[in-house]
Amino acid sequence: DKFKDGLTKTRDSFATKMNDLVAKYRKVDEDFFEELEEILISADVGVETVMELIEELEMEVKRRNIKETTEVVEVISEKLVEIYYGDAEEEVEELKLNQEGLSVILFVGVNGVGKTTTIGKLAHRLKEEGKTVMLAAGDTFRAGAIEQLDVWGERVGVEVIKHNEGSDPAAVIYDGIQAAKSRKADVLLCDTAGRLQNKVNLMNELAKVKRVISREVPDAPHEVLLVLDATTGQNAMSQAKTFSDATDVSGIVLSKLDGTAKGGIVLAIRNELSIPVKYVGLGEKVADLQPFDANSFVYGLFA
Numbered sequence: 163d164k165f166k167d168g169l170t171k172t173r174d175s176f177a178t179k180m181n182d183l184v185a186k187y188r189k190v191d192e193d194f195f196e197e198l199e200e201i202l203i204s205a206d207v208g209v210e211t212v213m214e215l216i217e218e219l220e221m222e223v224k225r226r227n228i229k230e231t232t233e234v235v236e237v238i239s240e241k242l243v244e245i246y247y248g249d250a251e252e253e254v255e256e257l258k259l260n261q262e263g264l265s266v267i268l269f270v271g272v273n274g275v276g277k278t279t280t281i282g283k284l285a286h287r288l289k290e291e292g293k294t295v296m297l298a299a300g301d302t303f304r305a306g307a308i309e310q311l312d313v314w315g316e317r318v319g320v321e322v323i324k325h326n327e328g329s330d331p332a333a334v335i336y337d338g339i340q341a342a343k344s345r346k347a348d349v350l351l352c353d354t355a356g357r358l359q360n361k362v363n364l365m366n367e368l369a370k371v372k373r374v375i376s377r378e379v380p381d382a383p384h385e386v387l388l389v390l391d392a393t394t395g396q397n398a399m400s401q402a403k404t405f406s407d408a409t410d411v412s413g414i415v416l417s418k419l420d421g422t423a424k425g426g427i428v429l430a431i432r433n434e435l436s437i438p439v440k441y442v443g444l445g446e447k448v449a450d451l452q453p454f455d456a457n458s459f460v461y462g463l464f465a
């Protein structure tokens with residue numbers, strides 16, 4: 163299926179290394195764990211998460227009196243899944259939408275991470291579920307951003323509310339909400355500019371946009387989704403930190419997971435930032451956005 167195909171790079175790289183490791187060591191010892199640690203870190207699982215995993219593994223290996231490396235592989239998947247979910251209640255952490263009326267979703271993230279593409283793909287997904295979707299072109303800062311969102315709107319057949327470049331993002335989103343209300347739309351997806359250079363500006367701009375949204379729609383925004391580019395590894399982690407300092411991020415979309423052999427970043431993000439990964443981007447086409455299921459992901463790595 164789509165999920166599996168999109169993860170080919172990560173799986174090929176990881177499975178090869180794991181097979182070599184198991185063949186090389188056979189018996190579980192300190193060197194085995196050390197090399198396993200390196201493999202996981204090189205797959206961008208994140209140092210903190212890897213340390214936690216190795217510690218859990220060592221305990222479990224002792225507890226079950228495991229001697230063969232072939233047996234450890236099974237425990238690795240188990241523990242990775244456990245660490246991933248932590249105290250999360252559901253296996254697939256889906257969008258929180260307003261069931262009674264309009265839902266407003268705000269997208270944040272720096273330029274180039276795949277924000278526009280993600281909005282287009284999510285619009286398509288929601289439309290397929292029978293929802294009426296509209297887009298608000300709140301990235302008024304960048305030349306081309308409005309146009310690009312327009313192209314996606316046309317591609318998936320949803321209306322785009324836009325102003326001219328340079329206008330106030332909060333005003334665009336205000337208009338988007340009014341239009342969505344009058345058309346009785348189910349979901350409004352709002353783009354924003356992703357300028358990280360000036361953190362205070364970013365905070366103020368997002369705060370203003372959120373104020374407008376929550377004034378017009380109670381309990382909105384229903385989600386603030388941060389889009390991160392999986393191919394940027396630790397850079398994505400630091401963007402996540404900056405954005406969650408600037409605003410309440412409710413979920414992450416990890417784009418371009420198909421383009422990296424280091425898909426372990428998804429585990430690091432969930433575990434180290436405690437923000438659910440709601441979707442992953444697995445390609446550039448409309449249907450290439452999938453809910454993230456850590457079970458399939460982790461077990462898929464060894465398949």
Ligand code: GDP
Pocket residue numbers: 271272273274275276277278279280310417418419420421442443444445446450
């Ligand atoms: P934005 O500047 O954040 O709005 O980024 P765009 O949506 O314009 O995406 C930047 C580039 O990444 C484009 O060429 C997209 O086609 C590509 N892209 C976005 N998402 C994915 C994905 O999940 N997989 C792959 N392979 N490419 C993607």
